[in-house]
Amino acid sequence: MTRETSLPGTRERLIAAMLEVLRTRGYHGAGLSDVLVAAGAPKGVLYHHFPGGKSELAVSAIDVVVGQICVELDNMFQRTRDPVQALGVWLGGAQRSLEKSGFERGCPLATIALESSADDGEIRNALAQGFAAIRSRLVSVLVGSGLSEAKSRSLAALIVSAYEGALLQARVAGSVRPMRDTAEALIGLVQLNLDVRPSART
Numbered sequence: 001m002t003r004e005t006s007l008p009g010t011r012e013r014l015i016a017a018m019l020e021v022l023r024t025r026g027y028h029g030a031g032l033s034d035v036l037v038a039a040g041a042p043k044g045v046l047y048h049h050f051p052g053g054k055s056e057l058a059v060s061a062i063d064v065v066v067g068q069i070c071v072e073l074d075n076m077f078q079r080t081r082d083p084v085q086a087l088g089v090w091l092g093g094a095q096r097s098l099e100k101s102g103f104e105r106g107c108p109l110a111t112i113a114l115e116s117s118a119d120d121g122e123i124r125n126a127l128a129q130g131f132a133a134i135r136s137r138l139v140s141v142l143v144g145s146g147l148s149e150a151k152s153r154s155l156a157a158l159i160v161s162a163y164e165g166a167l168l169q170a171r172v173a174g175s176v177r178p179m180r181d182t183a184e185a186l187i188g189l190v191q192l193n194l195d196v197r198p199s200a201r202t
Contacts, residue, residue, distance in 0.1 A: 032054055077141050
């Protein structure tokens with residue numbers, strides 16, 4: 001199939017379908033037949049857009065979800081310069097989204113990471129870069145709020161790790177309680193660090 005005869009938006013539909021399957025079933029549970037049906041695309045179109053097949057499509061889906069998270073964080077921090085308030089909005093939104101889905105649609109990043117093996121080099125590299133990009137967004141905001149680079153990196157790593165871990169716990173428990181408790185602890189910790197920063201004492 002040539003580029004001229006491929007359906008408009010087919011690549012985007014394939015990525016969206018893969019992302020939905022990854023959210024609900026994980027990488028190894030993502031059957032290509034299910035993805036193709038959801039995207040309304042024949043198998044030949046898949047390999048036209050993604051010669052590497054399932055793994056290449058998964059990498060593209062990872063890049064998309066990381067981009068979505070980074071844009072979401074950017075928008076929140078643009079609306080409010082208070083990192084505590086922005087963090088609360090972000091974590092609260094994740095809780096509501098998971099609960100609304102009946103605890104079926106979690107963040108695909110941690111799910112794929114847990115399933116990946118040493119043979120999944122491209123997927124692991126995409127995940128590593130994705131997590132780094134999210135941490136970088138948080139570091140920039142925390143540094144801009146007056147925290148040191150080292151402290152900001154530590155807090156950003158903790159926030160991302162706790163966010164993903166709480167999401168997994170909430171999903172299997174069928175309750176947002178793990179996320180709510182984690183959000184409360186993270187917000188309190190960030191606020192504490194902001195309260196003791198040099199600029200806060202002057």
